[in-house]
Amino acid sequence: MMFTMIQRVETFELPSDSVISDTLKPHVNDNFRVLTSPGGALYCDPNTGEAVYPKILTTGAGNAIHIPFIFAKLIAMTGKERPNVVYIGTPFFDREGRYENGTVSFRKIGCRIKRLMVAEDDTTPSSEEMRRIMVDWSDLIMISGGNSLFAMLRWQSIGLDLLIKEAAVRGKVLCGGSAGCGCYFDSMQTDSLKPEACKLSEKVLTELCAEERLNWSFVRITCLGFINAFCIPHIDTVGTNNIARVDTAKKMLLEAHMKLEADRDSRPIFGFGVDEKAAIIYEGGKIKIFSAGQRATGVGDATCHILFVNNLNEVMCIPITPNTGESLTMDELIDRAMRSVMALQSPLDLIVDDRVSNACHRRGCSAAIDFMTLIEDPATIEQSLRNELPEPSSIEFMTLGEKKKSLSFNKSKPQDPPVHVLPLKETHFLHDNVAPAPPPPQSISVIQVIPPIIESSVIHEDDMSLPPPPDLSPYHHSKMRSQSVDSFVDMLQTMREIPG
Structure with a gap:
């Protein structure tokens, strides 16, 4: 099956390497989904009726992909000892150091790696070349951490979002952490508007006073829509604005719930928090949760969490026990979390x-x-x-x-x-x-x-x-x-x- 490439006339670029908030903030409410029904099948075979879902492995933090326990599972998902890897570093503006760190484990086992640099026009290949690399050549596609909102805008403007979908339909494994985790969900929490979320982050930080560094807020943006939930990567950490990610996520979820409360036909929004050393494997429309260490808080094993608003307008955050090998749909995970609260009562x-x-x-x-x-x-x-x-x-x-x-x-x-x-x-x-x-x-x-x-x-x-x-x-x-x-x-x- 081949998708028709949609050519966008205008590509998205930042006016400079240090301006972030003024350029990105107006796009917070843009719709970046490539699926009309978030979380559904990517494709249904008209002859057999078989539904095709993406194969995804993500972690709360980008470097957690390289933990041996998690990395072994990722390679096994491809079915090859040395898969062909495409590295997309758009969220980090294609920075060289990030590429070296992000591909170290693949290079150790002898994988062939192609680096797809699309953060700027002068390094972006043609649509035909991108499709050849993404859909025909790759076995595994890795997306780096970094500025999620910039990456979404850039991919949409050059059609890379559609190529990611087509590659997923062809059975290519998708992976990543941080921005490379939340981008696969229906929406995500991101720190894309913080002052240092730019290409020249070190320079920006030296020019700002302490108060200016703290003057930013988390935002919720739409993403590709492969998994139908609001993702909170790094949920066990605190942002550089000294605000806990989980606290902001609860406020975002409650605000979204209140807006939807009047519409009885709308589906409630559920959160899916991912600790830094937790991993998600999504295959066949079902999820497995794995832990590769302790939470960033130092309390308990890293895992994922279901967030929902109860009938008292309280936001509940329920942990999922990892490493059980159990595969559940998102709806089943949500149902289990909600019944857990009822069990306590x-x-x-x-x-x-x-x-x-x-x-x-x-x-x-x-x-x-x-x-x-x-x-x-x-x-x-x-x-x-x-x-x-x-x-x-x-x-x-x-x-x-x-x-x-x-x-x-x-x-x-x-x-x-x-x-x-x-x-x-x-x-x-x-x-x-x-x-x-x-x-x-x-x-x-x-x-x-x-x-x-x-x-x-x-x-x-x-x-x-x-x-x-x-x-x-x-x-x-x-x-x-x-x-x-x-x-x-x-x-x-x-x-x-x-x-x-």
């Missing part, structure tokens, strides 16, 4: 101890907060509740004031042997201002129902797969629950209604 917290949390880690959930089940089989809890709780007519409920509580079950129905369970933890309130659940009706002693429910709920450390109750949507809470015995019983009674 669930009374199930009452019966979770360290053994369950460790089991969740082994299953590859999003840290300890992403436990979604305490049962091996989704039908197990429902069946066990049915076995232990017959129809109300066969139970003798004692009054609340009686000290001696007993339940009379149908003798014809076999009973499961008692099961030892984890001890109840001390109650913890997640929200200090949440009112406790109302007391149950006096006609039924709910307290008496607790023992058989708990005994029948077998906890398996090695399998956590039960989805949350269907009525607990992150966007539609029926009511806020407190961590009380009453709310715990309410939740278990709701779970009985899950179809088998």
